Amino acid sequence: MSTYSIKDLEQLSGIKAHTLRIWEQRYSLLSPKRTDTNIRFYDDDDLKLILNVALLNDNGFKISKIASMESNEIREEVMKLTERSLTHDDQIHALTICMIEMDEDRFDKILSTNILKLGFEQTMLNIIYPFMSKIGVLWQTGAINPAQEHFISNLVRQKLIVAIDGQITQGGGKKFLLFLPEGELHEISLLFASYLIKSKGHKVIYLGQSTPNDDLLSVYKLHQPDFLLTVITTSPSSEYVQEYVNALSERFSSSEILVTGYQVIGQDLVFPKNVRQMNYIRDIKELLEEIEQVPQEK
Known part of the structure; x- marks a missing residue:
């Protein structure tokens, strides 16, 4: 299990640490754990939740509404949203969730849907390449672990090799x-x-x-x-x-x-x-x- 600081959550979700603390206090969205030396940290479940919350919030869901939803409801709404949304940032956000969850099927579905809608080249330029740049920086700063970075890199690599062979x-x-x-x-x-x-x-x-x-x-x-x-x-x-x-x-x-x-x-x-x-x-x-x-x- 990976552990994250509130700064890591900010980098991965795009939500300011100050806002995360307010949501934590006001809506009990997160439940940070503490080390033996009383340092707060968050786990994979906290990260998955805040990524989903961020995506919904960016698309008009009020935080009070999200806080009242069960985790399965949040996930269902996120899946509906990423299937119909053409916003590049939304797709990059959804791929970040796939990376954290190591969900190969979901990653492949998002990628295939975008390739059908945008074409391979535009999907790479506008979604995959910015996404890979983002996780490269996150990997170097330690916000994600090597296994997560390798998991995604190998999936993208497979797609690229197939596309290259077709040329x-x-x-x-x-x-x-x-x-x-x-x-x-x-x-x-x-x-x-x-x-x-x-x-x-x-x-x-x-x-x-x-x-x-x-x-x-x-x-x-x-x-x-x-x-x-x-x-x-x-x-x-x-x-x-x-x-x-x-x-x-x-x-x-x-x-x-x-x-x-x-x-x-x-x-x-x-x-x-x-x-x-x-x-x-x-x-x-x-x-x-x-x-x-x-x-x-x-």
Whole structure:
């Protein structure tokens, strides 16, 4: 069982800690436990409840009404709401609940419904990608545990692989070599980039997680790609990122290198001439739009 501080509840639900304390006192919504040293904490059931309460409250339910409902009634209303709501924030909130509950069936249903309504690309851009960014930050701050993050990441990864396999390209187009640095395992952004690139008719050589430098060089010499693309989330660490970017620039001077990720965006880095920072996944989309598209096989 995981434990959470009131600050964790605030980060996960979006409800200010001050408001949570008022709801706790006025409506007895939460019942915090205490450690042996008298420090208040909350458990998984408290978190699930407050996520559901937040979603209902955001959609017009008065807190006094929610407080009078049984837990099964709250859950039923949340399920009805997420099935009919097209608001991206509502869907992200619902996926957060699925993550906490590790409810694979519910997660798959929400994702499949949004793909039918919005299409795969828009679902990824507007719902899944912001959701993954959110839980990435929450994981790094300790607000969620590694098991919850891995559970969701693997489900999204499965969806992406199926979608990528459905993209069949003919010859032509640019050649992209996609990889993660040694020690880097956060693959979702790289997989989505692969989907976007293939959907525009370009060729992808996909090396994936934790690619050894010598292997990267061997594949580069064999394929001579136009672009290299990497995502730096945790490895290399911040003090070595500049050195790593400089080494990529020198080693692969004939190609344009695209870099993004938590250790890149907003950092005080100097990019060599053949290295371009991608601030968001939409930047990759914009880059692809700059490149002449090639015909797709129907």
